[in-house]
Structures are given as C-alpha cells and as structure tokens.
Amino acid sequence: MPLLHVTDMSHNFGGLQAVSEYNLSLDPGQITGLIGPNGAGKTTIFNLITGLYRPTKGSVRFDGEELVGKKLNETAAMGLARTFQEMKLWRHMTVLEHIKMARYSKLSYGLMGAFLGTPKRRREERKVTELAMEYLKMFAVDQVADQLVVNLPYGDQRRVEMARALVIEPKVLLLDEPTVGMTPDEMMAMIEVIRKAHERFNLAIFLIEHRLQVVRELCQHVQALVFGQVLVEGKSDEVQNHPKVIEAYIGEQEVEF
Amino acid sequence: MTFTFLMQNLINALQWGSFYALIAMGYSMVYSILMLFNFAHGDIFMVGAYIGLGVSLGLLSLFGTGAAAILPGWVLLVLTILISMFLTAFVGIIVERVGYRPLREAPRASAAITGLMIGIMLETGNILFLGGQRFKFPQLHQFIAHTKWGMAMRAMAYDYVVVPLVGVPMNTIAAMTFAIGSALAAAAGILFGLAYPVLDPYMGVSFGWKAFVAAILGGRGSIMGACLAGFMLGFIEIMTVPAIQIMNRLFSLNIGSNLRDLIAYSIVLVILVFRPHGLFGQAYSSKLRL
Numbered sequence: 001m002p003l004l005h006v007t008d009m010s011h012n013f014g015g016l017q018a019v020s021e022y023n024l025s026l027d028p029g030q031i032t033g034l035i036g037p038n039g040a041g042k043t044t045i046f047n048l049i050t051g052l053y054r055p056t057k058g059s060v061r062f063d064g065e066e067l068v069g070k071k072l073n074e075t076a077a078m079g080l081a082r083t084f085q086e087m088k089l090w091r092h093m094t095v096l097e098h099i100k101m102a103r104y105s106k107l108s109y110g111l112m113g114a115f116l117g118t119p120k121r122r123r124e125e126r127k128v129t130e131l132a133m134e135y136l137k138m139f140a141v142d143q144v145a146d147q148l149v150v151n152l153p154y155g156d157q158r159r160v161e162m163a164r165a166l167v168i169e170p171k172v173l174l175l176d177e178p179t180v181g182m183t184p185d186e187m188m189a190m191i192e193v194i195r196k197a198h199e200r201f202n203l204a205i206f207l208i209e210h211r212l213q214v215v216r217e218l219c220q221h222v223q224a225l226v227f228g229q230v231l232v233e234g235k236s237d238e239v240q241n242h243p244k245v246i247e248a249y250i251g252e253q254e255v256e257f
Numbered sequence: 258m259t260f261t262f263l264m265q266n267l268i269n270a271l272q273w274g275s276f277y278a279l280i281a282m283g284y285s286m287v288y289s290i291l292m293l294f295n296f297a298h299g300d301i302f303m304v305g306a307y308i309g310l311g312v313s314l315g316l317l318s319l320f321g322t323g324a325a326a327i328l329p330g331w332v333l334l335v336l337t338i339l340i341s342m343f344l345t346a347f348v349g350i351i352v353e354r355v356g357y358r359p360l361r362e363a364p365r366a367s368a369a370i371t372g373l374m375i376g377i378m379l380e381t382g383n384i385l386f387l388g389g390q391r392f393k394f395p396q397l398h399q400f401i402a403h404t405k406w407g408m409a410m411r412a413m414a415y416d417y418v419v420v421p422l423v424g425v426p427m428n429t430i431a432a433m434t435f436a437i438g439s440a441l442a443a444a445a446g447i448l449f450g451l452a453y454p455v456l457d458p459y460m461g462v463s464f465g466w467k468a469f470v471a472a473i474l475g476g477r478g479s480i481m482g483a484c485l486a487g488f489m490l491g492f493i494e495i496m497t498v499p500a501i502q503i504m505n506r507l508f509s510l511n512i513g514s515n516l517r518d519l520i521a522y523s524i525v526l527v528i529l530v531f532r533p534h535g536l537f538g539q540a541y542s543s544k545l546r547l
Contacts, residue, residue, distance in 0.1 A: 050422060072421035082422060090415035093408070100405075101412055105424035107405045125403075168424055 001064065003028050003204050004049070004080075004172050009058030011048055018044045019228040022058070024206070026172065031198060031205040033219035033236065035212070037249055041228040042208045043085065046174050049206075050082050051075050063171070077105045081170035083161050085177045085208075089149045095160050096145040099132035102167045132167065138200075139163045139193060155186040159193060166197055173197075175207045179214055191217050212240055224248070266499050272452060274491025279445035280468030281475060281483035283438030286401075289478035290413045290434045293365060296372030297352055298442060299465010300379040303458065305345040305443030306450045312344070313337040313447075338447050342440035349439025350432045357435075358428065361417075376465070380458045401480055410434055467494075474525055476538025486536055494521045 002025035009022045019041045026032055034042050047053045049060055051072050060067040067075055090098060107128065109121040136142035139159040144152060149160055158178065165173060178194065179187040191214055198205055198218075209215050215222060215236055222239040224232045226248040232239050239245060280302050287295040316333050356375045360368045401407035409430045412420050421427045449464075450456060471490045475482030497517045505512055529535070 052418070071426070073424050073426045076422050076424040084419065088416045088419040090412045092415060093411060097408055101408050101425070102423040104405050104409060109405075121404075164423065 002026055003063060004206070005061040006049065007059050007061075009045075009048060009055045009060065011044060011053060011055050011057075017228055019048065019055075022228075022230065024223070026204050026206055028171065028204050029198075029202050030221065031207065031219050033215040033222040034206065034208045034225060035210070035215060035222060035239070035245075036225035036231075040225040042225055043176055044228075045225070046082060046176055046208065049174065050080060073105070076168060079169065079171040080174070081165040081168050081172070082174035083165050083176055083178060085180055087157060087161050089157060089161060089164075091150040092148055094146050094148055095136065095141055095152070096129070096132055098149060098160055098164045099135055099167050100128050102164045103128050103131070105168075135163045135167050138196075155182060155189065158182070158186075158190065162193060162197065166201065166203075169201075170203065172204045172206065175205060175209075177208050177210060179209065179211055187211065187214065190214075194218060215240070262499070266495055270492040270495035271488065272448075272491070273495050274488035276445045276449055276464065276487075277468045277471045277490050278484045278487025279441045279448075280464060281471035281487040282480050283441045284469055284472035285475065285478055285480045285483035286410070286434055286438045286441075288472065289480065290410045290431065292478075293357070293368050294372070294469065294472070295352070295357070295435070295438070296369060296465075296469075297356070297375035297379060298372075298438065299461035299468065300376040301345060301349060301352070301439045301461070302442040302446050302449075302464055302468075303456075303461030304348055304379055304446070305341060305439070306446030306456050306460065308344050308348075308443065309337055309341040309447035309450050310456060312340045316340075338444060341447055342443045345443030345446070346436035346440040349435035349442075352439075353432050353435040358431065376461070380461070406430060406433060470522070470525060474528065474535055476535030479535065479537035482535055482537030490521075490525065493524050494518070497521045 004024065004026040006022060006024040009019060010017070011019045022045060024032070034045065036042055044053065048055050049067070051067060051070060055068060058068075062075070062078060062080055065078070067080075090101075093101075107124055109118065109124055133142055133145065136145055139162060141152075141156050141159050141163065144156065149157055152160065162175075162178070175194070179190045182190060194205065194207075195218065197203060205218075207215070207219065219236050222233065222236045223230050224239050224242070224245045231244050231248060232242045280298065283298050283301070284294060287293065287298065313333065316336055352375055356371050357368055360371060401410065409420060409425045409427075410433075412425075413427065413430060417427065420430075449460075467490065468487065471487040472483045474490065475484070475486030494517065497520050498514050501512050501514050501516070501520070504510060
C-alpha cells in the first residue's frame with residue numbers, strides 16, 4: 001500500500017479549475033518529482049495535500065488515514081512535513097528556536113512547568129536542545145544556532161528550513177522548489193543535503209522543481225503538470241524529453257523546430 | 258516641598274504606572290501574535306475590575322468579616338485575584354473565539370473595528386446587567402522567551418501559516434494569548450478597585466487608550482517595553498502635577514493642573530519623535546497595521 005495516496009483530487013478557485021482529477025501514489029523511500037510551467041498548479045497541489053486548502057473533490061490518504069478535514073497540526077504530527085518556496089521562516093527567532101518549535105507536539109510539560117520551571121521541564125528542555133543541535137550539525141548550521149535567521153545567508157536559511165521540516169520526524173517530506181534562487185554551487189550542496197536526508201531517514205520525498213538537473217539527480221519518477229492536469233508521467237528522462245512537455249514549457253509556436 | 262510630599266507622589270506614580278503597565282502588556286501580547294491591537298482590551302480591564310468586585314463580595318459573604326472571619330483578609334485578597342484572573346481570562350478567550358478568529362484572514366481594519374465594537378458591547382452589557390500586588394513580571398518574560406507556548410506565540414507573529422505545519426495547534430495558542438492578556442487586565446482592574454473604589458462602565462475607555470499609548474511607546478509587540486513604558490507614563494502623568502505647582506510658585510504663574518494630560522502626552526509625543534518605533538520596538542518597514 002502506498003504511503004501517500006491521492007485519488008481524483010480536484011480543486012477550483014471560484015470558476016477557475018486549478019487542479020483536476022489529480023492522482024499520486026508515493027511509496028516509502030520513493031522520490032517523485034513534480035514539474036510544470038508557472039501557474040500549472042504545483043504549489044496548489046502541495047497546499048491541498050497538506051491541508052492548507054480543502055479539495056473540492058477527491059481524497060488524500062496518508063498511512064491509510066484520510067487527511068481531508070483533519071486539522072493541520074494533526075496532519076503534521078502524523079508525519080507529513082513540507083517546506084515552502086518562499087521559506088516562511090520566523091525572521092526574528094534564532095536558528096535553534098526554529099528547530100525546538102518544531103518539537104512542540106513532543107513536549108509534554110504543563111503550565112505549572114512553564115511558569116515555575118519544574119525539573120521535568122528542565123529535563124525536557126535539555127533533551128530537545130541536544131536533539132536540535134544534532135539536526136543542525138547534520139545540516140552544517142550548528143555554528144549559527146544562536147543567531148536570528150534573518151541574519152543568515154540565503155543558502156543557510158534554506159537548510160534551516162529543511163532541518164525544521166525534518167525534526168518533526170516525517171515519513172513524507174514535500175519540498176517546494178528547494179533550490180530556487182540558488183547559485184549552481186549552492187544547488188549542488190542542496191542536492192547532497194536532500195540525498196543525505198533521504199538515506200538517513202528513509203524518507204519518501206515529493207518535490208517541485210524547475211531545474212531539470214535537480215530532478216534528474218534525485219527523482220526516480222516524475223509527473224509533468226500543465227493547467228492542473230498531469231500531462232505525462234514516468235521515468236525522469238522520458239518525461240523531460242516528451243514532446244508534449246517540451247511544448248508546454250516553450251510554447252506552441254516554437255514546437256516546429 | 259517636603260520629602261513626604263515627594264514620596265507620596267512617587268508612590269502614586271508607581272501605582273498609576275502599574276495599571277498602565279499591566280494593561281499595556283496585554284495589548285502588546287496580543288499584538289505580538291496577531292499583529293493586531295485588541296481594541297476591546299481596555300474594556301476587558303473594566304470587566305476584570307467588576308468581576309473582581311463581584312468575587313470579593315461573594316467571598317466576603319461566604320467567609321465572613323470581622324471577628325467571625327473564617328479566612329484572614331489576605332487569603333481572601335489572593336483568592337479574589339486568582340479567581341478573577343481566571344474568569345476574565347475566559348472573557349478574553351470568548352472575545353478571541355467570537356470576534357477575532359473568524360477574521361484571521363480578513364483585512365486588518367475589519368478586526369480593528371470589531372475590537373471597538375466588542376468594547377462597546379462590553380460597556381453597554383455592563384450597564385444593561387449591572388446598571389452601572391505586584392504581578393510577577395519576570396516570570397511572564399521568561400514564559401514568552403523560553404517556553405514552548407511563548408515560542409509559538411512569537412512564531413505566529415512572524416509567519417502563522419507554517420506554525421500548525423510543525424505540529425502546533427494554533428487556535429490553542431491564540432486563545433492562550435488572549436487569556437493571559439485578559440488575566441493581566443483583571444489584575445490591573447482589581448488593583449485599581451482597591452486603590453480607587455469607584456468603578457464605572459466607561460473606566461476602561463480612558464485607561465485603555467492611555468495603556469494603548471504605553472504599548473506604542475514601549476514598542477509594538479515588546480512586552481518588556483510595554484511594562485516599562487506603562488510605569489514611565491504613570492510617572493510622567495503623576496509628576497506633571499507637582500511640576501506644575503512648583504513652576505507656578507517659582508515663576509508666579511497660574512497654570513491649571515487640569516492641563517496635566519496635555520503636558521504629559523506632549524512629552525510622550527516628543528519621545529516618539531525621536532524614537533518612532535518606541536523604546537524597544539524593532540524598526541518595521543511596513544506601515545502600522547491596525
């Protein structure tokens with residue numbers, strides 16, 4: 001049984017059909033890519049799966065459970081994590097706080113502990129800090145743990161966001177253009193980071209990407225989305241060289257070349 | 258100009274300032290998570306004062322006074338404060354649930370107007386139905402700075418979309434912020450009731466707006482700033498009167514002490530000219546969102 005199973009999912013904004021009859025099945029440990037021109041509905045699909053939008057039709061099953069109608073924090077606690085194209089970091093909080101925040105649901109101390117600083121709370125705080133530092137080391141941002149994220153270089157901010165997504169111990173990770181705006185070097189480093197995380201946690205990854213090199217390096221399976229519909233799907237090379245996909249990317253008049 | 262006169266004014270200033278500080282901290286807490294000033298907050302202070310009155314009368318009638326007292330006076334006072342803070346926190350939670358939660362995606366102006374309306378509803382509700390100790394601040398600071406809830410409150414201020422996606426129940430956090438802010442207002446209400454035993458349904462309006470000024474002066478969203486600015490505002494307001502008296506005597510002028518607010522808030526205005534984002538506020542590039 002696939003870990004993440006989307007069937008016949010559709011969504012419209014007012015009269016606009018943003019996503020129609022979308023299907024996805026993602027097995028444990030599998031990396032699938034989602035490509036397509038701007039405005040094809042890629043991020044909308046992410047928002048539908050994670051519950052930021054509610055699909056007009058269809059179902060999203062995760063680990064055998066229906067996600068549609070579940071609260072966002074419940075979905076996250078079940079093991080579905082994501083990153084954002086525009087990152088959405090908490091600008092004036094420290095790197096360490098970002099990681100600790102993502103362990104919220106695992107901390108059990110109560111209000112008494114919060115106001116009075118009971119031994120239980122101190123124990124939990126110490127444990128969560130150790131764990132957070134471990135993750136930061138993995139992403140090579142442990143040196144800046146006490147800095148505000150707003151002061152970090154772009155590539156480091158991206159890695160903090162990845163660490164924040166992974167520290168909730170997800171089974172499935174959705175990455176929305178993880179290399180957007182990066183230099184070629186930063187991009188190669190990011191590919192390595194994703195590969196490492198994939199191996200270490202046996203993650204299933206679903207990835208939106210414009211850069212075909214990233215898709216080629218990482219994805220076993222690729223879907224090409226145009227106007228909210230999957231046009232072609234299959235092995236990465238096949239999809240990228242498919243005439244229909246090329247047509248969608250570069251526009252109709254140039255197809256004759 | 259005797260020493261006792263000065264001391265008396267100093268004590269008054271501290272007391273007056275503590276009301277402003279407690280209310281301003283509530284304003285700042287809610288602002289720091291929702292980027293929105295809860296304009297009903299001054300009236301929650303009023304509700305807190307009335308609840309405090311009700312609870313203290315109830316406790317007194319239950320446990321008696323004078324020689325027949327079952328519980329000593331200070332126990333009753335502590336009980337009154339705790340129970341009132343608890344009940345007023347509930348009022349805050351209801352305000353958040355009914356007034357603000359449905360408007361989280363709406364333009365800020367809608368929420369601001371809603372806040373004003375809720376304030377008026379609380380005032381008129383009061384008229385309709387009734388006819389008319391130092392809080393431990395350092396602990397609040399460490400609550401915001403170090404606990405999981407405090408972190409979640411701050412995170413919501415920067416980007417609330419992603420907060421639930423890391424497993425945090427956002428509605429709980431929003432309700433909790435309103436609860437703590439309202440409990441602070443209740444504490445201020447009771448302290449006010451102890452010092453000036455005259456409550457009226459509109460007491461929250463003038464106090465609320467002045468505490469709002471303190472919240473701005475402290476720096477939007479800075480709780481420590483709000484506390485200090487609250488005391489500062491109290492100090493400026495109270496000390497303006499003896500300052501006027503001294504000036505009058507020295508230069509044989511005749512400035513009325515009813516110019517107190519004008520002079521006090523001119524001073525605040527001058528401070529804001531030099532520090533437009535308040536004492537502890539971060540400089541924002543965006544416009545003030547109401």
